[in-house]
């Protein structure tokens with residue numbers, strides 16, 4: 001179901017980024033991909049989800065939440081900027097952010113005064129491009145592409161791009177997941 005390759009995904013990716021392509025055929029597979037990605041996540045990780053409306057960003061986050069074992073259903077955070085899902089066990093909390101209405105970027109994110117330690121949490125951000133990159137030198141960028149023009153088509157191509165030293169040695173782990 002998956003193909004992996006080295007090297008930058010686009011001309012703008014920095015050299016040394018880790019890139020893995022995954023073919024996803026259904027919402028259930030998207031959730032499963034989230035569960036599998038959760039296995040490599042650690043406290044302090046930043047995951048940025050990119051993809052158009054309805055691409056499957058929240059669906060993948062649901063899988064991340066299940067895999068991490070956190071409390072509360074992961075739903076679209078459209079009417080709140082961020083939702084904290086505390087861990088049920090020993091793992092990190094999941095902080096699920098919809099940055100769509102986050103005008104000021106990072107400062108505003110810190111001003112949200114979330115009752116959680118960001119360095120001890122996994123932070124997953126929808127619509128964060130150009131806004132939250134400064135939160136961390138490293139990030140896992142998840143780019144979801146849908147077959148153009150057909151909203152009934154459930155096929156997606158997901159490109160995982162690991163940016164920074166955190167992800168440098170983890171191509172195999174991401175590809176196997």
Ligand SMILES: Nc1ncnc2c1ncn2[C@@H]1O[C@H](COP(=O)(O)OP(=O)(O)OP(=O)(O)O)[C@@H](O)[C@H]1O
Pocket residue numbers: 024025026027028030051052053054055056057058059060076126153154155156
């Ligand atoms: N392969 C797929 N992966 C994920 N969702 C899919 C897939 N195929 C169809 N869908 C459907 O597309 C919708 C995706 O919704 P979801 O809320 O996850 O998208 P989103 O990217 O978070 O959208 P938004 O930008 O509004 O936040 C769901 O209704 C889901 O059932």
Ligand SMILES: [Mg+2]
Pocket residue numbers: 057058059076077126
């Ligand atoms: Mg969403």
